[in-house]
Amino acid sequence: MIAILRKDASPEAVEHLLSWIEKKGLQTNYSKGENETVIGLVGDTTKIDPFLLESMDIVERVQRVSEPFKKANRKFHPEDTVVDCGHGVKIGGGHFQVIAGPCSVEGKNLIKIARRVKAAGATMLRGGAYKPRTSPYAYQGMGPEGLDLLREAADELDMPIVTEIMDQRDVQTFLNKNIEVWQIGARNAQNFPLLKEVGKTKAPILLKRGMAGTIDELLMAAEYIMSEGNENVILCERGIRTFETRTRNTFDLNAVPVLHYLSHLPVVADPSHATGYTRYVEPMALAATAAGADGLEIEVHDDPSRAWSDGAQALTPDMFDQTMERIRQIRSVICDTESCEA
Amino acid sequence: MIAILRKDASPEAVEHLLSWIEKKGLQTNYSKGENETVIGLVGDTTKIDPFLLESMDIVERVQRVSEPFKKANRKFHPEDTVVDCGHGVKIGGGHFQVIAGPCSVEGKNLIKIARRVKAAGATMLRGGAYKPRTSPYAYQGMGPEGLDLLREAADELDMPIVTEIMDQRDVQTFLNKNIEVWQIGARNAQNFPLLKEVGKTKAPILLKRGMAGTIDELLMAAEYIMSEGNENVILCERGIRTFETRTRNTFDLNAVPVLHYLSHLPVVADPSHATGYTRYVEPMALAATAAGADGLEIEVHDDPSRAWSDGAQALTPDMFDQTMERIRQIRSVICDTESCEA
Amino acid sequence: MIAILRKDASPEAVEHLLSWIEKKGLQTNYSKGENETVIGLVGDTTKIDPFLLESMDIVERVQRVSEPFKKANRKFHPEDTVVDCGHGVKIGGGHFQVIAGPCSVEGKNLIKIARRVKAAGATMLRGGAYKPRTSPYAYQGMGPEGLDLLREAADELDMPIVTEIMDQRDVQTFLNKNIEVWQIGARNAQNFPLLKEVGKTKAPILLKRGMAGTIDELLMAAEYIMSEGNENVILCERGIRTFETRTRNTFDLNAVPVLHYLSHLPVVADPSHATGYTRYVEPMALAATAAGADGLEIEVHDDPSRAWSDGAQALTPDMFDQTMERIRQIRSVICDTESCEA
Amino acid sequence: MIAILRKDASPEAVEHLLSWIEKKGLQTNYSKGENETVIGLVGDTTKIDPFLLESMDIVERVQRVSEPFKKANRKFHPEDTVVDCGHGVKIGGGHFQVIAGPCSVEGKNLIKIARRVKAAGATMLRGGAYKPRTSPYAYQGMGPEGLDLLREAADELDMPIVTEIMDQRDVQTFLNKNIEVWQIGARNAQNFPLLKEVGKTKAPILLKRGMAGTIDELLMAAEYIMSEGNENVILCERGIRTFETRTRNTFDLNAVPVLHYLSHLPVVADPSHATGYTRYVEPMALAATAAGADGLEIEVHDDPSRAWSDGAQALTPDMFDQTMERIRQIRSVICDTESCEA
Incomplete structure (x- = not known):
């Protein structure tokens, strides 16, 4: 200073x-x-x-001269962190994973979608049971019942679950249901009591960047979790607010190499929320892969026009098959010169 | 639509x-x-x-053609809402109040500061017992003990307290200690579980606009509280994030008349957080008053260079005396043509 | 550094x-x-x-440790600069002026509007002859003929003109027609050839802050003009782009005391462009005055619904009469403790 | 509407x-x-x-319901526009080009750099002779002499030049020196007299998005040029201003597929300005290619630490060789399923 x-x-x-x-x-x-x-x-x-x-x-x-983040800082921890998400799935340090599934858990169609994304190559299953919505009158998610449906589908397919936790009072429920990866959403990026509470567990945390948050703020949020003892943090770029209105958010793919430079934590990118439109998901998934992301989170729905939330940005299973194929091709170009798995 | x-x-x-x-x-x-x-x-x-x-x-x-906020909307509730904050203090609909006190409750100096701000004309006492801090390593507030110090000072001076609640698990504590006005900070502007929980009480809520939030998002946050049954919401403009770095935030005083146009809820402005520097607090307090705010929230500290947080933006009690005098003068110009109390 | x-x-x-x-x-x-x-x-x-x-x-x-602006910097020039705009009108250093008139010069109604704003207390006449418009298909202004109409009206009323120059090739025309104050618009805030060219004259320049520009960039634009020899620069806050869409721009009134702190140049505020709506112009004109601005620029039109541009933000002459009355009252509160003229 | x-x-x-x-x-x-x-x-x-x-x-x-841009709108012109840049170099509609060279033309080293970028596969030569600089005290470019050095190098190597025009008074000079592609920089994105003037020529215009500009504003700037008769416009994403300070700008790669969706014009991306740091240029060049850009603009300097401007973001010729190799690999994945040339 x-x-x-x-x-x-x-x-x-x-x-x-x-x-x-x-x-x-x-x-x-x-x-x-x-x-x-x-x-x-x-x-x-x-x-x-x-x-x-x-x-x-x-x-x-x-x-300030030095960075205020310590545990998340590559300077004090030069090697890449590899986070073990369970079911044999590791992310970071050359391990690349695709998280896929519907925006919201809605019912019986979950298992159908899950089978398709697994078949296409996804290794982790996403789905929201608790939904942060701008309006109190909008659909708020299935709650615990949604977690049960996720558990059932994930167990059948031997995949870890990725799902959002919004309330520190739900930590015990998440532990009871053995939820593997707990997502912290963009609106809670500076909800410090929640960050501290998940920091007291050992669960891998998929931590999304705040709505108009900086990279340093994302790393300080990681620091909140890590300072409580939980070092299993996966960072996620999901788009930031800018003046641009042609997309839901602005996908800051610069953040991928910047986060890798500043931190040892794995970095995932979410082209679904970062664009908001189905038609832009594939090109931006490929771009994120080319930028060196350690993983992608992609929304897939069997019937987007009937989805309970965010249907506008979901891929159909058929579209996802094709996108996965091209992701693999881009990944193999990137991996050619890195010590990594495609 | x-x-x-x-x-x-x-x-x-x-x-x-x-x-x-x-x-x-x-x-x-x-x-x-x-x-x-x-x-x-x-x-x-x-x-x-x-x-x-x-x-x-x-x-x-x-x-969208119509506004998504209903209960906060002036269209469906044309008259100004007047919020009763206890101890005979009302805000909105012509009632103008100044909330003052230290950023953080620190100990014995609280009562000293409280006496001075009361003497200068402040009608509500502020002070943080729970502090949202960007770094987990920064001072996090005194907690319940801080609430007790506030209670003591406020009771001596017959003033309502304004203090921040960050965690939905603290609602019972706030009720037990009869905290009058509960502040929701900018970082929790979209913390929906917290908004819902305070919405289940009858406590007046001082709701701050999000860090990079829009006026509509502020009103939707109010809607979350009101939709649970608590209509005692006071809106607060405290500055937004922009590209400008010469001030801590950008004080969006346009929001004062815009909120009055869109909503019936009282509107308070916080020139301390909106500028971040002592030297700009007075001119911006006057500007907020001239723009028609129903109240101001101002940080005052007896020894700013020793304050545990935000000392850089605090007024000394002597400065506050002068600022209050000029606020009263501006208010009397504004009130001349409105049916309001100076 | x-x-x-x-x-x-x-x-x-x-x-x-x-x-x-x-x-x-x-x-x-x-x-x-x-x-x-x-x-x-x-x-x-x-x-x-x-x-x-x-x-x-x-x-x-x-x-960087030191500011990159030198000639505009108060450190090297502690006294307020007073700019002489002609016709006995001075601004800065305690001199407060109101610039008023229509957004665009449209024809014969100019003199009618000019007489009303002069009668109400405005001391400088504004009106655009060259209009920067987002669309090439929108009205682009009357050009030189508009300047002649301004000249005629201003001469009758013995007021200086304030009007925008967009093209460095028009400098000679502005000189020939004795235009007193040359406005540089927000879109040209980093049009360096234009800044240099007006810097070679002695005309007072009303320099508007860029659309999403910082205070430092505004001062660097002033520096471009001053480094060519023209030190008659008046800075103007006219609102910046933020995420807020309920107003045309976000009026950064913090900029008024900040610019006074950093620079010796006079600071004018434009509540018409900074809000975009007639109904918000008066409260924000009062707020800007209370914040300590050295002047205001306000759009007035005799029939806003027929104005060729920006009718939505114009005051009628009757509204302007009332607003001027209240500006004077606020100014007298501010001046009470400063050595300044109301 | x-x-x-x-x-x-x-x-x-x-x-x-x-x-x-x-x-x-x-x-x-x-x-x-x-x-x-x-x-x-x-x-x-x-x-x-x-x-x-x-x-x-x-x-x-x-x-608004319909877009205000007409000539740039894909709705009224469904086929991709292919812009002919001279020397047999076409861009758009499946033609992919890499523009490379130093930020500023500095002297004799230009030809050295030009030979290396040509050998590595670049097809167009960039270099600035007129430099828009935030400070009037910073290096402003070599001017016409710089254009001559570019002409000489480009002629030896049979490549078209891409260089910035900042002043409408320089149009004749650019015509005289047969400059092939005229760049309009981010600071002039709403300099309407300049846009109109270059619109009266037939020169291909590389039009950069404004500093904090939207996609629609970029297309309206294109419309200004096209409405004067020049339809040879190449759009360029070069990063936008956001709150992020870890990079010089935020590279909005979403803009690549969005611009392709809205418009028929070719889209180039500039990872050098969009990141500001040499270490991020390669990953973001690959990401832009994967997102479907029709071309890239990359800064290369033989001795970045001695460059007169923007050395911090330049690749050395050796680095550029490697980056070009990987761009080709990514491009071949993308082209596999498009009718395009790698």
Whole structure:
């Protein structure tokens, strides 16, 4: 952390500030230029609130130098993390997985869809039992009964489940039903009590980037989970809010190589939510694969026009067959020069 | 809601769509132009998922015509809502209130600050006991003990408390301690389980706009609370995320008259979080008052450089005295032509 | 400027970098911490491209410490600039002015509107002869003939004109017709050839903030004009693009005190473009005044429903009379404690 | 276009509005619902200013139904446009091209770089002679002399040039020097006089999306050029401004399939500006190719640490060799199922 001082700071005030910082256990480095005087703070700067420092009379501006995320940081953990999702499915460090299924669990059609996505090559089954909806009057999901349908389908097909948890009071239910991968949705990206609570379990967490969140905020959300002891975090780029209205969100595929650079955690991309339209899902699934994602999450529905939510972005099983074929081809180009599995 | 059809839609497909809509209990209005064919959906369109409709082959685009918020909508409730916050303090419909106090409850200094803000004219006492912090390593608040300190200070001064609730599991604690006004922070603006839970109480809720949220999303969050039965919602503009980095947030004061136009709920503005710097708090407090806000929330600290959070944006009690004086002057200009209390 | 080095930077590479920087005529300040090594660059850092520095192998990140704007910077010019707009009208440094008139010059109704706004207290006449329109098929303005109508009206009423210049090839026309204040619109906020060209004249320039531009970019645009020799720049906040769609733009009134803090140039606010709706113009004009703006730009039309552009945001002359009355009242509250004219 | 009326609109006022619309040569379609009354406007709605319509007392809101872009619209021109860039290089409609070279033309090293990019498979040579820079104190480009160096290199290698034009007064110079492809930069995306002026030539225009611009605004900028008679427009996605600061811009690759859906014009992607860091250029070049772009624009420099601008994002010739190899592999996967050339 560095503090830029005002031009008119008196020597006494500077002296006072230096000793204040040093009392916090940090070292200081003082550099006086013609236009700017800069103090460098050396040591564990998490002890200092940058806004507080900035509020002092002689301080003009404060800038962070080091990243505030530690456990998620590749600097302190250079090797890729491989997350074990159960049923023999691993993600990260060269392991690539496709998560597929309907947006919402709706009933008997789940097993039908599940069989098709498994046959096409998907290795994890998605489906929402608890749905965050903008309107209180919109369909809110089947709840525990939906989890049971997922459990049944996943057990038949020997696949791990990926499903969203929205309420910290549901942790015990998720544990009881042996849900493998717990998804935290974009709207809960800064729901700190929820992040802490899932951080107390050992469940792999598929953590989605916030609606208008930055990459650093995503990593700080991971940090919340990891700081409680759960290091099984899978990051997910699902599109961010921008001024563009021709798509549901803007798919920030830059985030894939950036997250790999900054962090050791696996990175999944969700072209369904990131585009919002069936017709754009395949090209963007291929783009995400080419960008180096460790996995994809794709919505598939046997009859999109009757889906209870997000039908507009679902692939049919036939479309998914073709998309999987092309994903494999792109993946094999990418893997040619990496030590990874296609 | 209207659906714009593709140019090449066959008459049979159109017929099919019209009857599908009508089966949902809606009427249709069909208009064929040279370049566009449009179907108007007349009736209770909350039954129709616009994304689903858009996913149909012959539909090109769907646009909402009516607002999705009902209980918060001025159309269905033309008169201003006045929220009773206890201790004789009312807000909205001409009643203007200033909420003041430290960002975080820190200990014994609370009562000192509280006495000063009361003396200066503030009518409600703020202070955070549970703090949403970007970093898990930052100070997270005093918790229940902080609520007790607030209770003590507020009782001495006969003022209602305004303090944040972050976790639905804390509802009982808030009820037990008779917290008057429960704040929902910007990061929980779409935390639906929390919104529903506070909606089951009768406590006045100070609902902050989301970090990068729209006015409609704020009203939909209010709708979540109101749809559970609690109509005591106070809306709060606290700044939104934009590209501007010279301030902590961008204070969207347009939201004040826009919310008054769209909704009957009271509207409070928070110049402390919306600017992030002490030096901008007074001009923006005056601006918010001139824009017609029903109240202000302002951070005051007896020693900002020692505050445990957000010291950079706090006013000292002396500064607050002066700011209150000028707020009163601006308010009297505004009130001159309205039926309101200064 | 500071450069944060990679952890694994070799001493030789660091040595090499230090001498590279020193050869550019800068001094360096080297600070090695446990987690970070930071080099401070002291001197005229405009000689160094930060992106280039960042591209070097051992450099992890580069951060600016000083502002890139010089002539517009209050640090190097502490006193408020007062811009003389002709006809005895001065703005800035305590002088407050209201610019009013129709969005577009349309014909004979201009003089009618001009008389009304003058009578109500406006001191400068606005009207567009060249209109930047999103669609090539929309009305593009009257051109030179519009300038003549403005000239005629302004001369009759002894007021300076404020009107937009979009094309550097029109500079001579603006000079010939003695246009007093040249407006640069939001879409040209980074049209550098245009900025340079108007910078070669002595005309006061009303410079609007870019559509999604930052305060620093506005100041850099001012710098482009000032670096060519023209220091008569008036900054204008006219709303920025955000996710909010209930208003045409988001009025960033924080920018008023921020610009006053960073720069000595006068700051005008435009509540008409910043809201886009007649019903929000008055409250936001009052808010801008309370925030400390040095002036306002307001659209007035005698028959908004027949205006050729932006009728939706125009006040009628009767509405403007009332708004001016209340602006004066707010201004007198603000001026009470400043050395300024109401 | 549709107009939603206020609930309390009197029958006379509605009648008046309907006849006003009809006098403009449009038909109307009137639909009265319980909560909403909607008027559909059928015909050439470019004659109606939606903001004006919205300003009328009885109108609550106006929504566009049809796209405002016509010549760029695939609806009216279903086949892909193929733009001939000279020297036998075609782009669009299955023709894929890579544009490469330094950010700025700097001198003798241009020919060296040009030979390497040609050898690696690039088919068009880029290099800036006029540079739009945020600071007036930064390097502004070599100007006409830079164009001569480009001409020389391109002629030796039989490649078309791609270079930026910033000032409408330079059109004649560009014609004189036979510059093949004229780039319009992001900052000039709404510089309408410049767009019109290049629209009067026949030169292929590489049109970059605005800094925070939408896809529709990009297409409207294309419309400005095309409406003057020049239909040789190549659209370019180069990243947009978002809250993310870990990359220079956010690469909106969704725009590739969206632009192909909405328009017949070729679509190029620029991973160099869209990421800003050398280390992210290759993965994002591959992603753009997988998303279906018709071409890429990539910065290559023989000694990035000495480049005069944007060195941080340039590939070295050796890196470019490898990236081209992998682009070809991805392209061959994509082309397998399209009628296109790899």
